[in-house]
Amino acid sequence: MEFQFISVALLLLLQPSNLLALDNGLALTPPMGWLAWERYACDIDCTNDPDSCINEKLFMDMADHMASHGFRNLGYEFINIDDCWATKMRDDKGMLQADPVRFPNGIKALADYVHSKGLKLGIYGDLGSHTCGGYPGSLGYVEKDAKTFADWGVDMLKLDGCYASEADYETGYPEMSKALNATGRPIVFSCSWPAYIKTPNYTRIAEVCNLWRNYDDINDSWDSVLGIITHYAQNQDQFQPFAAPGQWNDPDMLIIGDFGLSLEQQKAQMAMWAIFAAPLFMSNDLRKLPKESKDILQNKEVIAINQDKMGKQGRLIASSITKHSGQRKSPEVTNMVFARPLDGGDLAVAMLNTGHFSGPHNITVSFKDAGVSWSKASVRDVMNGMDLGMFTDSFSAPVNPTGVRLVRLTPAK
Ligand code: GLA
Numbered sequence: 001m002e003f004q005f006i007s008v009a010l011l012l013l014l015q016p017s018n019l020l021a022l023d024n025g026l027a028l029t030p031p032m033g034w035l036a037w038e039r040y041a042c043d044i045d046c047t048n049d050p051d052s053c054i055n056e057k058l059f060m061d062m063a064d065h066m067a068s069h070g071f072r073n074l075g076y077e078f079i080n081i082d083d084c085w086a087t088k089m090r091d092d093k094g095m096l097q098a099d100p101v102r103f104p105n106g107i108k109a110l111a112d113y114v115h116s117k118g119l120k121l122g123i124y125g126d127l128g129s130h131t132c133g134g135y136p137g138s139l140g141y142v143e144k145d146a147k148t149f150a151d152w153g154v155d156m157l158k159l160d161g162c163y164a165s166e167a168d169y170e171t172g173y174p175e176m177s178k179a180l181n182a183t184g185r186p187i188v189f190s191c192s193w194p195a196y197i198k199t200p201n202y203t204r205i206a207e208v209c210n211l212w213r214n215y216d217d218i219n220d221s222w223d224s225v226l227g228i229i230t231h232y233a234q235n236q237d238q239f240q241p242f243a244a245p246g247q248w249n250d251p252d253m254l255i256i257g258d259f260g261l262s263l264e265q266q267k268a269q270m271a272m273w274a275i276f277a278a279p280l281f282m283s284n285d286l287r288k289l290p291k292e293s294k295d296i297l298q299n300k301e302v303i304a305i306n307q308d309k310m311g312k313q314g315r316l317i318a319s320s321i322t323k324h325s326g327q328r329k330s331p332e333v334t335n336m337v338f339a340r341p342l343d344g345g346d347l348a349v350a351m352l353n354t355g356h357f358s359g360p361h362n363i364t365v366s367f368k369d370a371g372v373s374w375s376k377a378s379v380r381d382v383m384n385g386m387d388l389g390m391f392t393d394s395f396s397a398p399v400n401p402t403g404v405r406l407v408r409l410t411p412a413k
Pocket residue numbers: 037082083131132133160192217
Protein backbone atom coordinates (compact mmCIF):
# COMPACT_ATOMS: atom_id res chain seq x y z
CA MET A 1 0.00 0.00 0.00
CA GLU A 2 2.65 2.37 1.18
CA PHE A 3 4.84 1.53 -1.83
CA GLN A 4 1.91 2.10 -4.14
CA PHE A 5 1.27 5.48 -2.58
CA ILE A 6 4.92 6.48 -2.92
CA SER A 7 5.10 5.39 -6.54
CA VAL A 8 1.98 7.34 -7.46
CA ALA A 9 3.30 10.40 -5.65
CA LEU A 10 6.66 9.98 -7.39
CA LEU A 11 4.98 9.68 -10.74
CA LEU A 12 3.08 12.88 -10.14
CA LEU A 13 6.27 14.62 -9.09
CA LEU A 14 8.16 13.37 -12.07
CA GLN A 15 5.48 14.52 -14.47
CA PRO A 16 4.26 17.77 -13.00
CA SER A 17 3.10 19.01 -16.38
CA ASN A 18 0.51 16.25 -16.52
CA LEU A 19 -1.35 17.94 -13.71
CA LEU A 20 -1.99 20.95 -15.89
CA ALA A 21 -1.10 19.96 -19.41
CA LEU A 22 -3.74 18.82 -21.79
CA ASP A 23 -2.58 15.27 -21.91
CA ASN A 24 -5.95 13.97 -22.98
CA GLY A 25 -4.85 11.82 -25.91
CA LEU A 26 -7.32 13.59 -28.21
CA ALA A 27 -7.05 15.26 -31.62
CA LEU A 28 -3.99 13.28 -32.69
CA THR A 29 -4.81 14.47 -36.19
CA PRO A 30 -6.54 17.80 -36.86
CA PRO A 31 -10.21 17.48 -35.83
CA MET A 32 -12.78 17.54 -38.64
CA GLY A 33 -16.45 18.40 -38.63
CA TRP A 34 -18.96 21.17 -38.93
CA LEU A 35 -19.31 24.41 -36.96
CA ALA A 36 -22.29 26.74 -37.10
CA TRP A 37 -20.78 30.18 -36.72
CA GLU A 38 -19.59 31.57 -40.06
CA ARG A 39 -22.73 30.51 -41.93
CA TYR A 40 -25.43 30.87 -39.25
CA ALA A 41 -23.90 33.29 -36.73
CA CYS A 42 -26.38 34.34 -34.04
CA ASP A 43 -29.63 33.96 -35.98
CA ILE A 44 -32.15 33.22 -33.26
CA ASP A 45 -35.21 34.24 -35.27
CA CYS A 46 -36.75 30.85 -35.85
CA THR A 47 -40.10 32.38 -36.81
CA ASN A 48 -38.73 34.07 -39.90
CA ASP A 49 -35.73 31.80 -40.53
CA PRO A 50 -36.91 28.32 -39.54
CA ASP A 51 -34.17 26.60 -41.55
CA SER A 52 -31.25 28.78 -40.58
CA CYS A 53 -31.72 29.76 -36.98
CA ILE A 54 -29.66 28.30 -34.14
CA ASN A 55 -31.92 25.53 -32.91
CA GLU A 56 -31.71 21.78 -32.36
CA LYS A 57 -33.17 21.06 -35.80
CA LEU A 58 -30.24 22.78 -37.52
CA PHE A 59 -27.73 20.54 -35.76
CA MET A 60 -29.84 17.41 -36.28
CA ASP A 61 -30.15 18.20 -40.00
CA MET A 62 -26.40 18.67 -40.29
CA ALA A 63 -25.76 15.44 -38.37
CA ASP A 64 -28.09 13.59 -40.75
CA HIS A 65 -26.23 14.96 -43.76
CA MET A 66 -22.78 14.33 -42.33
CA ALA A 67 -23.72 10.72 -41.67
CA SER A 68 -25.58 9.98 -44.90
CA HIS A 69 -23.64 11.95 -47.50
CA GLY A 70 -20.20 10.50 -47.05
CA PHE A 71 -18.67 13.08 -44.70
CA ARG A 72 -18.59 10.98 -41.54
CA ASN A 73 -16.79 8.14 -43.24
CA LEU A 74 -14.07 10.51 -44.41
CA GLY A 75 -13.35 11.73 -40.89
CA TYR A 76 -15.70 14.69 -40.46
CA GLU A 77 -17.01 13.66 -37.06
CA PHE A 78 -17.91 16.74 -35.01
CA ILE A 79 -21.18 18.67 -35.16
CA ASN A 80 -20.37 21.84 -33.27
CA ILE A 81 -22.67 24.42 -31.76
CA ASP A 82 -21.25 27.95 -31.58
CA ASP A 83 -22.61 31.00 -29.73
CA CYS A 84 -26.26 31.83 -28.93
CA TRP A 85 -27.48 28.40 -27.85
CA ALA A 86 -28.06 29.30 -24.20
CA THR A 87 -30.57 31.38 -22.28
CA LYS A 88 -29.39 34.86 -21.32
CA MET A 89 -29.47 33.91 -17.63
CA ARG A 90 -28.22 30.86 -15.76
CA ASP A 91 -30.93 28.89 -13.92
CA ASP A 92 -31.54 29.35 -10.19
CA LYS A 93 -28.81 26.81 -9.41
CA GLY A 94 -26.30 28.76 -11.49
CA MET A 95 -26.34 26.22 -14.31
CA LEU A 96 -26.08 27.04 -17.99
CA GLN A 97 -29.23 26.09 -19.82
CA ALA A 98 -30.10 25.78 -23.49
CA ASP A 99 -32.77 28.11 -24.83
CA PRO A 100 -35.97 26.12 -24.11
CA VAL A 101 -37.78 27.24 -27.24
CA ARG A 102 -34.99 26.57 -29.71
CA PHE A 103 -33.63 23.47 -27.93
CA PRO A 104 -36.82 22.04 -26.37
CA ASN A 105 -35.16 18.68 -25.67
CA GLY A 106 -31.97 20.13 -24.22
CA ILE A 107 -28.34 19.57 -25.15
CA LYS A 108 -28.15 16.07 -23.70
CA ALA A 109 -30.87 14.82 -26.05
CA LEU A 110 -29.10 16.53 -28.95
CA ALA A 111 -25.82 14.85 -27.96
CA ASP A 112 -27.62 11.48 -27.84
CA TYR A 113 -29.00 12.11 -31.31
CA VAL A 114 -25.62 13.12 -32.72
CA HIS A 115 -23.99 10.08 -31.08
CA SER A 116 -26.66 7.81 -32.55
CA LYS A 117 -25.41 8.93 -35.98
CA GLY A 118 -21.85 7.92 -35.10
CA LEU A 119 -20.83 11.56 -34.66
CA LYS A 120 -19.67 13.79 -31.82
CA LEU A 121 -21.12 17.01 -30.42
CA GLY A 122 -19.21 20.20 -29.71
CA ILE A 123 -20.41 23.20 -27.75
CA TYR A 124 -19.31 26.82 -27.24
CA GLY A 125 -18.53 28.85 -24.14
CA ASP A 126 -16.46 31.82 -23.08
CA LEU A 127 -14.03 32.27 -20.20
CA GLY A 128 -15.10 35.84 -19.58
CA SER A 129 -18.27 37.13 -17.98
CA HIS A 130 -20.20 36.80 -21.26
CA THR A 131 -19.83 35.14 -24.63
CA CYS A 132 -19.13 37.39 -27.61
CA GLY A 133 -22.87 37.29 -28.33
CA GLY A 134 -23.77 38.35 -24.78
CA TYR A 135 -24.74 34.97 -23.31
CA PRO A 136 -23.44 33.80 -19.91
CA GLY A 137 -19.69 33.19 -19.71
CA SER A 138 -17.83 30.77 -17.46
CA LEU A 139 -16.00 33.32 -15.29
CA GLY A 140 -16.54 32.04 -11.75
CA TYR A 141 -18.27 28.89 -13.05
CA VAL A 142 -15.44 26.96 -14.69
CA GLU A 143 -15.80 23.68 -12.82
CA LYS A 144 -19.55 23.78 -12.82
CA ASP A 145 -19.69 24.37 -16.58
CA ALA A 146 -17.10 21.70 -17.36
CA LYS A 147 -19.18 19.25 -15.38
CA THR A 148 -22.38 20.37 -17.11
CA PHE A 149 -20.84 19.84 -20.54
CA ALA A 150 -19.54 16.41 -19.54
CA ASP A 151 -22.92 15.42 -18.05
CA TRP A 152 -24.59 16.42 -21.29
CA GLY A 153 -22.26 14.13 -23.24
CA VAL A 154 -20.42 16.91 -25.05
CA ASP A 155 -17.23 15.87 -26.90
CA MET A 156 -15.58 19.21 -27.67
CA LEU A 157 -15.59 22.70 -26.18
CA LYS A 158 -14.70 25.92 -27.99
CA LEU A 159 -13.91 28.41 -25.25
CA ASP A 160 -13.94 31.98 -26.52
CA GLY A 161 -12.30 34.99 -24.89
CA CYS A 162 -14.74 37.92 -25.03
CA TYR A 163 -15.40 40.04 -21.94
CA ALA A 164 -12.16 38.95 -20.28
CA SER A 165 -8.88 40.56 -19.30
CA GLU A 166 -5.38 39.41 -20.22
CA ALA A 167 -5.06 38.00 -16.71
CA ASP A 168 -8.26 36.00 -17.20
CA TYR A 169 -6.72 34.22 -20.21
CA GLU A 170 -3.65 33.22 -18.22
CA THR A 171 -5.77 31.60 -15.54
CA GLY A 172 -9.02 30.79 -17.33
CA TYR A 173 -7.76 28.56 -20.13
CA PRO A 174 -5.59 26.39 -17.85
CA GLU A 175 -8.43 26.17 -15.31
CA MET A 176 -10.94 25.00 -17.89
CA SER A 177 -8.43 22.57 -19.34
CA LYS A 178 -7.92 21.06 -15.92
CA ALA A 179 -11.63 21.05 -15.16
CA LEU A 180 -12.41 19.24 -18.42
CA ASN A 181 -9.76 16.62 -17.66
CA ALA A 182 -11.18 16.22 -14.17
CA THR A 183 -14.62 15.29 -15.54
CA GLY A 184 -13.09 12.08 -16.90
CA ARG A 185 -14.94 12.57 -20.19
CA PRO A 186 -12.74 12.96 -23.27
CA ILE A 187 -13.46 16.53 -24.42
CA VAL A 188 -11.39 18.16 -27.16
CA PHE A 189 -10.45 21.65 -26.01
CA SER A 190 -10.47 24.48 -28.54
CA CYS A 191 -9.12 27.81 -27.31
CA SER A 192 -9.24 31.32 -28.71
CA TRP A 193 -6.44 32.46 -26.41
CA PRO A 194 -3.76 33.57 -28.94
CA ALA A 195 -6.33 35.43 -31.04
CA TYR A 196 -6.92 37.78 -28.10
CA ILE A 197 -3.39 38.69 -27.09
CA LYS A 198 -0.38 40.37 -28.70
CA THR A 199 2.42 37.97 -27.85
CA PRO A 200 1.02 34.53 -27.18
CA ASN A 201 3.11 32.05 -25.24
CA TYR A 202 2.55 29.09 -27.53
CA THR A 203 4.52 26.70 -25.35
CA ARG A 204 2.01 27.28 -22.60
CA ILE A 205 -0.99 27.32 -24.93
CA ALA A 206 0.01 23.98 -26.45
CA GLU A 207 0.11 22.46 -22.97
CA VAL A 208 -3.41 23.59 -22.25
CA CYS A 209 -5.36 23.36 -25.53
CA ASN A 210 -5.83 20.82 -28.33
CA LEU A 211 -6.32 23.59 -30.88
CA TRP A 212 -6.28 27.34 -30.81
CA ARG A 213 -7.38 30.19 -33.03
CA ASN A 214 -4.46 32.45 -34.03
CA TYR A 215 -6.21 35.18 -35.92
CA ASP A 216 -9.38 37.08 -36.84
CA ASP A 217 -12.73 35.51 -37.65
CA ILE A 218 -13.10 34.22 -41.17
CA ASN A 219 -15.90 35.67 -43.28
CA ASP A 220 -17.38 34.61 -46.59
CA SER A 221 -14.82 36.22 -48.89
CA TRP A 222 -11.51 35.55 -50.63
CA ASP A 223 -10.05 38.64 -48.96
CA SER A 224 -10.64 37.00 -45.62
CA VAL A 225 -9.16 33.65 -46.69
CA LEU A 226 -6.12 35.35 -48.21
CA GLY A 227 -5.72 37.52 -45.10
CA ILE A 228 -5.50 34.38 -42.96
CA ILE A 229 -3.06 32.66 -45.34
CA THR A 230 -0.90 35.79 -45.38
CA HIS A 231 -0.97 36.01 -41.59
CA TYR A 232 0.14 32.37 -41.40
CA ALA A 233 2.92 33.00 -43.93
CA GLN A 234 4.20 36.15 -42.23
CA ASN A 235 4.09 34.82 -38.67
CA GLN A 236 4.99 31.19 -39.24
CA ASP A 237 8.08 31.26 -37.03
CA GLN A 238 5.91 32.30 -34.12
CA PHE A 239 3.47 29.41 -34.19
CA GLN A 240 4.13 26.85 -36.94
CA PRO A 241 6.57 24.81 -34.79
CA PHE A 242 3.89 24.20 -32.17
CA ALA A 243 1.58 22.17 -34.40
CA ALA A 244 1.83 18.47 -33.56
CA PRO A 245 -0.45 15.53 -32.77
CA GLY A 246 -2.88 16.75 -30.09
CA GLN A 247 -2.08 20.46 -30.62
CA TRP A 248 -3.05 22.48 -33.69
CA ASN A 249 -3.08 26.02 -34.99
CA ASP A 250 -6.60 26.85 -36.11
CA PRO A 251 -7.02 29.29 -39.03
CA ASP A 252 -10.84 29.09 -38.55
CA MET A 253 -13.66 27.48 -40.52
CA LEU A 254 -13.88 26.25 -44.10
CA ILE A 255 -16.31 28.40 -46.10
CA ILE A 256 -16.38 26.02 -49.05
CA GLY A 257 -19.93 25.71 -50.39
CA ASP A 258 -21.01 29.16 -49.21
CA PHE A 259 -21.38 32.26 -51.38
CA GLY A 260 -18.14 34.21 -51.38
CA LEU A 261 -15.56 31.98 -53.06
CA SER A 262 -15.14 30.97 -56.70
CA LEU A 263 -14.44 27.32 -57.40
CA GLU A 264 -10.70 28.06 -57.70
CA GLN A 265 -10.76 29.87 -54.37
CA GLN A 266 -12.63 27.01 -52.68
CA LYS A 267 -9.95 24.60 -53.88
CA ALA A 268 -7.31 27.03 -52.66
CA GLN A 269 -8.81 27.16 -49.17
CA MET A 270 -9.01 23.38 -48.96
CA ALA A 271 -5.44 22.97 -50.21
CA MET A 272 -4.02 25.57 -47.84
CA TRP A 273 -5.89 24.18 -44.82
CA ALA A 274 -4.41 20.77 -45.72
CA ILE A 275 -0.90 22.24 -45.87
CA PHE A 276 -1.47 24.07 -42.57
CA ALA A 277 -2.53 20.86 -40.76
CA ALA A 278 -5.61 22.87 -39.87
CA PRO A 279 -8.73 21.64 -38.14
CA LEU A 280 -11.33 21.17 -40.91
CA PHE A 281 -14.61 22.61 -39.68
CA MET A 282 -17.05 23.32 -42.49
CA SER A 283 -19.49 26.15 -41.91
CA ASN A 284 -21.96 25.75 -44.74
CA ASP A 285 -25.40 24.38 -45.52
CA LEU A 286 -24.83 20.68 -46.08
CA ARG A 287 -28.49 20.40 -47.15
CA LYS A 288 -27.82 22.59 -50.19
CA LEU A 289 -24.19 21.96 -50.88
CA PRO A 290 -23.20 22.34 -54.55
CA LYS A 291 -21.75 19.11 -55.97
CA GLU A 292 -18.41 20.77 -56.87
CA SER A 293 -17.99 22.02 -53.30
CA LYS A 294 -18.80 18.61 -51.90
CA ASP A 295 -16.18 17.06 -54.18
CA ILE A 296 -13.56 19.47 -52.86
CA LEU A 297 -14.48 18.81 -49.24
CA GLN A 298 -14.47 15.07 -49.84
CA ASN A 299 -11.23 14.85 -51.81
CA LYS A 300 -9.54 11.88 -50.14
CA GLU A 301 -6.01 12.72 -51.21
CA VAL A 302 -6.28 16.24 -49.89
CA ILE A 303 -7.79 15.01 -46.63
CA ALA A 304 -4.92 12.50 -46.34
CA ILE A 305 -2.43 15.38 -46.46
CA ASN A 306 -4.39 17.31 -43.85
CA GLN A 307 -4.62 14.24 -41.61
CA ASP A 308 -1.01 13.12 -42.05
CA LYS A 309 -0.09 11.44 -38.81
CA MET A 310 3.29 13.12 -38.43
CA GLY A 311 1.31 16.33 -37.83
CA LYS A 312 3.89 18.81 -39.14
CA GLN A 313 2.42 22.11 -40.26
CA GLY A 314 3.61 23.36 -43.65
CA ARG A 315 5.68 26.50 -44.11
CA LEU A 316 6.11 29.19 -46.73
CA ILE A 317 9.29 28.28 -48.58
CA ALA A 318 9.30 30.85 -51.37
CA SER A 319 7.36 33.85 -52.59
CA SER A 320 7.70 36.29 -55.43
CA ILE A 321 6.06 39.36 -56.86
CA THR A 322 5.40 39.76 -60.56
CA LYS A 323 4.71 43.23 -61.91
CA HIS A 324 2.14 43.32 -64.69
CA SER A 325 2.80 45.79 -67.44
CA GLY A 326 0.36 47.54 -69.73
CA GLN A 327 -2.17 48.60 -67.12
CA ARG A 328 -2.48 51.99 -65.54
CA LYS A 329 -1.87 50.75 -62.02
CA SER A 330 0.13 47.66 -62.77
CA PRO A 331 -1.22 45.09 -60.37
CA GLU A 332 1.20 42.82 -58.60
CA VAL A 333 0.83 39.11 -58.69
CA THR A 334 2.32 37.33 -55.75
CA ASN A 335 3.27 33.69 -55.82
CA MET A 336 3.55 31.81 -52.59
CA VAL A 337 4.89 28.29 -52.28
CA PHE A 338 4.26 26.27 -49.12
CA ALA A 339 5.62 22.83 -48.29
CA ARG A 340 4.65 20.24 -45.70
CA PRO A 341 6.73 17.11 -44.97
CA LEU A 342 4.62 13.97 -44.69
CA ASP A 343 4.98 10.72 -42.85
CA GLY A 344 6.99 8.27 -44.97
CA GLY A 345 9.09 10.92 -46.69
CA ASP A 346 6.73 12.50 -49.23
CA LEU A 347 6.36 16.25 -49.45
CA ALA A 348 3.09 18.14 -50.02
CA VAL A 349 3.49 21.42 -51.87
CA ALA A 350 0.93 24.15 -52.45
CA MET A 351 1.68 26.70 -55.16
CA LEU A 352 -0.61 29.66 -54.66
CA ASN A 353 -1.28 32.41 -57.19
CA THR A 354 -2.77 35.28 -55.23
CA GLY A 355 -3.18 37.46 -58.30
CA HIS A 356 -6.58 38.50 -59.61
CA PHE A 357 -5.58 39.58 -63.09
CA SER A 358 -4.99 37.84 -66.43
CA GLY A 359 -4.83 34.10 -66.95
CA PRO A 360 -2.86 31.36 -65.27
CA HIS A 361 0.85 31.89 -64.79
CA ASN A 362 3.67 29.54 -64.06
CA ILE A 363 4.89 28.92 -60.54
CA THR A 364 8.01 26.93 -59.86
CA VAL A 365 8.95 25.01 -56.75
CA SER A 366 12.62 24.36 -56.30
CA PHE A 367 13.27 21.14 -54.36
CA LYS A 368 16.25 22.84 -52.73
CA ASP A 369 14.02 25.63 -51.33
CA ALA A 370 11.84 22.92 -49.84
CA GLY A 371 14.84 21.77 -47.80
CA VAL A 372 14.72 18.14 -48.95
CA SER A 373 17.79 15.99 -49.44
CA TRP A 374 16.67 14.49 -52.76
CA SER A 375 16.62 16.07 -56.19
CA LYS A 376 14.39 13.74 -58.17
CA ALA A 377 10.73 13.07 -57.43
CA SER A 378 7.51 11.92 -59.03
CA VAL A 379 4.82 14.56 -58.83
CA ARG A 380 1.10 13.98 -58.38
CA ASP A 381 -1.55 16.68 -58.62
CA VAL A 382 -3.69 15.61 -55.68
CA MET A 383 -6.53 18.07 -56.17
CA ASN A 384 -7.12 16.71 -59.68
CA GLY A 385 -5.95 13.13 -59.08
CA MET A 386 -3.33 13.11 -61.85
CA ASP A 387 0.24 11.82 -62.02
CA LEU A 388 2.39 14.44 -63.69
CA GLY A 389 5.64 12.50 -64.08
CA MET A 390 9.19 12.54 -62.76
CA PHE A 391 11.00 15.85 -62.19
CA THR A 392 14.56 16.78 -61.26
CA ASP A 393 15.50 19.80 -59.09
CA SER A 394 12.24 21.66 -59.61
CA PHE A 395 8.65 21.47 -60.75
CA SER A 396 6.67 24.18 -62.58
CA ALA A 397 3.03 24.39 -63.45
CA PRO A 398 0.50 27.03 -64.49
CA VAL A 399 -1.70 28.17 -61.62
CA ASN A 400 -5.01 29.99 -62.09
CA PRO A 401 -5.66 33.44 -60.59
CA THR A 402 -6.58 33.15 -56.89
CA GLY A 403 -5.97 29.46 -57.27
CA VAL A 404 -3.61 26.81 -56.08
CA ARG A 405 -1.81 23.78 -57.42
CA LEU A 406 -1.52 21.15 -54.69
CA VAL A 407 1.01 18.43 -55.44
CA ARG A 408 2.52 15.49 -53.64
CA LEU A 409 6.17 14.74 -54.30
CA THR A 410 7.49 11.23 -53.80
CA PRO A 411 11.30 11.01 -53.93
CA ALA A 412 12.67 8.68 -56.57
CA LYS A 413 14.08 5.45 -55.13
C1 GLA B 1 -15.93 35.24 -31.75
C2 GLA B 1 -15.28 34.00 -32.34
C3 GLA B 1 -16.16 33.45 -33.46
C4 GLA B 1 -17.53 33.12 -32.91
C5 GLA B 1 -18.14 34.36 -32.25
C6 GLA B 1 -19.44 34.04 -31.51
O1 GLA B 1 -15.96 36.30 -32.66
O2 GLA B 1 -14.00 34.28 -32.82
O3 GLA B 1 -15.58 32.30 -34.03
O4 GLA B 1 -17.43 32.08 -31.99
O5 GLA B 1 -17.24 34.95 -31.31
O6 GLA B 1 -20.02 35.15 -30.91
